[in-house]
Amino acid sequence: MQGSGTIPHPDGAMAAAVDDQDSAAAGKPERVPFDAWWMLFVLFLLYVVSLFDRLVLTMLVEPIKADLQLTDVEMSIILGPAFAIFYGLFGWPLGWAADRYPRRWVIYLGVTFWSIAAAGSGFARSFTALLLCRIGVGVGEASLTPSAYALMGDKFPKRRLTTAMSLYQTGSMVGSASAFAIGGLAIGAAAHIAHISFPLVGQLHPWQITLIVTGAPSILLALLVFTFSEPPRRQAKPDADPAARRNFLQFAWAERQLLLPMAIGFSLMVIVGNSLVAWVPAYIARAFHLPPEHYGPILGVISIATGSTMVLKGWIVDWLYARGMKDAHLRFYSWLVVASLPTAVATFLVPDALWFLLLYGVLQVLVIQFVVYVAATVYLVTPSDLRAQTVAVFISIFSLIGNGLGPLFTAMITDYVFRDDAKIGMSLLVMSVISIPLAWICLRIALNAVHAAMARQGGD
Numbered sequence: 001m002q003g004s005g006t007i008p009h010p011d012g013a014m015a016a017a018v019d020d021q022d023s024a025a026a027g028k029p030e031r032v033p034f035d036a037w038w039m040l041f042v043l044f045l046l047y048v049v050s051l052f053d054r055l056v057l058t059m060l061v062e063p064i065k066a067d068l069q070l071t072d073v074e075m076s077i078i079l080g081p082a083f084a085i086f087y088g089l090f091g092w093p094l095g096w097a098a099d100r101y102p103r104r105w106v107i108y109l110g111v112t113f114w115s116i117a118a119a120g121s122g123f124a125r126s127f128t129a130l131l132l133c134r135i136g137v138g139v140g141e142a143s144l145t146p147s148a149y150a151l152m153g154d155k156f157p158k159r160r161l162t163t164a165m166s167l168y169q170t171g172s173m174v175g176s177a178s179a180f181a182i183g184g185l186a187i188g189a190a191a192h193i194a195h196i197s198f199p200l201v202g203q204l205h206p207w208q209i210t211l212i213v214t215g216a217p218s219i220l221l222a223l224l225v226f227t228f229s230e231p232p233r234r235q236a237k238p239d240a241d242p243a244a245r246r247n248f249l250q251f252a253w254a255e256r257q258l259l260l261p262m263a264i265g266f267s268l269m270v271i272v273g274n275s276l277v278a279w280v281p282a283y284i285a286r287a288f289h290l291p292p293e294h295y296g297p298i299l300g301v302i303s304i305a306t307g308s309t310m311v312l313k314g315w316i317v318d319w320l321y322a323r324g325m326k327d328a329h330l331r332f333y334s335w336l337v338v339a340s341l342p343t344a345v346a347t348f349l350v351p352d353a354l355w356f357l358l359l360y361g362v363l364q365v366l367v368i369q370f371v372v373y374v375a376a377t378v379y380l381v382t383p384s385d386l387r388a389q390t391v392a393v394f395i396s397i398f399s400l401i402g403n404g405l406g407p408l409f410t411a412m413i414t415d416y417v418f419r420d421d422a423k424i425g426m427s428l429l430v431m432s433v434i435s436i437p438l439a440w441i442c443l444r445i446a447l448n449a450v451h452a453a454m455a456r457q458g459g460d
Contacts, residue, residue, distance in 0.1 A: 036155040039228040040164055043148040044171045046111055046225075049218040050141045051175020053118040054083065056183040056214050057134075058281050059292045060207040067205055068127055072411045072421065079278045080407035082131050087138035088399035092248075095146040095392025099385055103147040104225040110143025111222035118215030122208040138399075146392035149375040153387060154231040159322055161379060162329065165372040166314025172369050173307020176277070177300035184296020186210045233384055248389045255381065255456075258449035262330070263397050265442030266374055268435040269337065270398040271406035272344070273368045275431050278407035280360065283424045288353040298357060306364040314372060326380075327450045329373040334443045337436060340366040344432035348425045371395065381453040406431070 057064075058079060065075055098106045117136025124130035148168060156164040190206035190213070204212075252259055284295045313332070320328035343366060347359040375391050382390045413427035414420070 032156060032160060035228055036164075036231075039151060039155060039231075040167060042224045042228060043107075043144075043151065044168050044174075046107065046144060046218075046221065047148070047168060047171030048175040048178060049111075049221060050114070050144055051172050052178045052183070053114065053137060053215055053218065054141065055176055055179035055277060056186075056210065057121070058278055059180065059183050059187060059296060060210065061282050062285065063205065063207045064130070067207070068124075068130070070127060072415055073408070074127060076278070076407045076411035078127075078130055078134055080274070080405070082134035083138040083141075084274075084399040085138070086135045087142045088396035090139045090142040091146065091392040091396035091399065092389060094143045095389040096248075098143075098147040098150055098388035098392070102230050103151050103388070104228075104230055106143050106147045108222050108225045110140045111225075112140070112219055113143075114138075114140025115215055115218040115222065118218075119212050121215065122204065122210070122212035124208070142392070142395075142399075145371065145395055146388040149379075149391050150233075150388040151231060153375075153379045154233055154384075158379075159318060162317045162321065162372065162376045163311065163314045165375055166310045166317075169314075169369050169372045170307040170310045173303045173310065173364075177303035177307070179300075180281075180296040180298075180303065181300025183210065183214065184292045184294075184300070186214060187296075188293045248386050248393070251383065251386055251390075252393070255449075255453050258381065258446055258453045261442040261445040261449075262374065262377070263394060265439045265446060266370060266394070267398055267401040268439035268442065269367060269370060270401065271409070272340075272432050272435045272439075273406075275406040275410040275428055276360075276363070276367070279410055279424055279428060283428065284353070284356075286422050287425055288356070290353065302357060302361040302364065306361050307369070309365050310369055310372070317373070317376070326454060327447055329376045329380075330443060330447050330450055333370050333373045334440060334447065336366045336370075337440045337443065341433070341436045344436065345429065348429040348432075371398075377450065381450070381456075 061075055061079075064070065064078075065072075070078075094106060094110065114137045117133050117140060120136070121130060121133040124133055149165065152164050152168065153161065187206060187210050190209040281292070281295070281299070284290055284299075285292075288295075317328045317332050320332065325331065340363060343359060343363045347356060347363050350356050350359060371394075374394050378390045378394065379387060410424070410427045410431050413430055414424050417430075418426060
């Protein structure tokens, strides 16, 4: 985006086309206005809430199974495909909406919708009712991240972009920590009021009370999106490759040598990451016989500690990028993938709960929360009017393949290969050993194509 001036955008906004590299070259400091940091905080907070609503259910697996008489496979459908398939299916249309309409409204409507569905999960009395509510959570949450990354891309300079996106991404770990720590306490508190008969609905089980209490508050939090301004949309360089300025399908086909291996490689890591998130609480309960109120706060601390490393990793990537490593976003994560394989093997072979929790924390640092690397790469190789769609399609693929299949495949290995619920740890180990090496190969292939894709967009 070199040069300066204003470029009219199709939606009527006037987008400033000032390259931050030119500012740096002119000796001007890259100042980020307060409104940008406030916007980032609000987006971060909503992301925390989304992960909270998504993950608190993983701590309620055993009581829900017992109450609704579900199998591990049926429960895995609730944990995985019920959310992931519809999160994926609605990602592209909501990304398209974010590329054309005010992104604050896209986020507000999505947050409100998923909050109602999350609270409604607590009123479920059957597998079908719970399934429909989790589908609603998936549809609503599909609105947030594509719009959030598009807002950050337009409000932060390029050399601060990975740091900003990393700060946003730490919301996933804070959300996980909240789900496990606050959720664990909420489960314990709900058990003490489960005997109370509520108006209209009668008595509710502790897991139902937990889902209602944790899902409803975000209906009000959604209003915070109107406390920051909608930034103008930055345009691609005027002399960027015309072949790249097409609709999404044409663009994706033109850049298939980069986008396809990225999609496959990162999806394989989603399979690993979401299998861990979905089944580690059950593994701890089954292998070490700890109740949620004991291991939940510990997992919360682990999530906060590992999530804080996202900022450091984002700063490292920005530092490498500023010093000439223009493929730093992909290359850096490929290094993390290499380190994750021996860590995963050790994690599920140690017999001691303390050692497991320590190694699991390291594994979270290496494996989980990589969307920032995808989003930053997308920003550098994609036209401005396709960025939210491209991020949304990546997230949709991750959801359909990784989120949807990871927990399900792990449960199938447990039920149909080992035929023993106590072997869930071995199922997670098998999933990791297969997926991680294949993911690394795909990411290395993508690295060979990323520079050419940046050049076609008129990037660095």
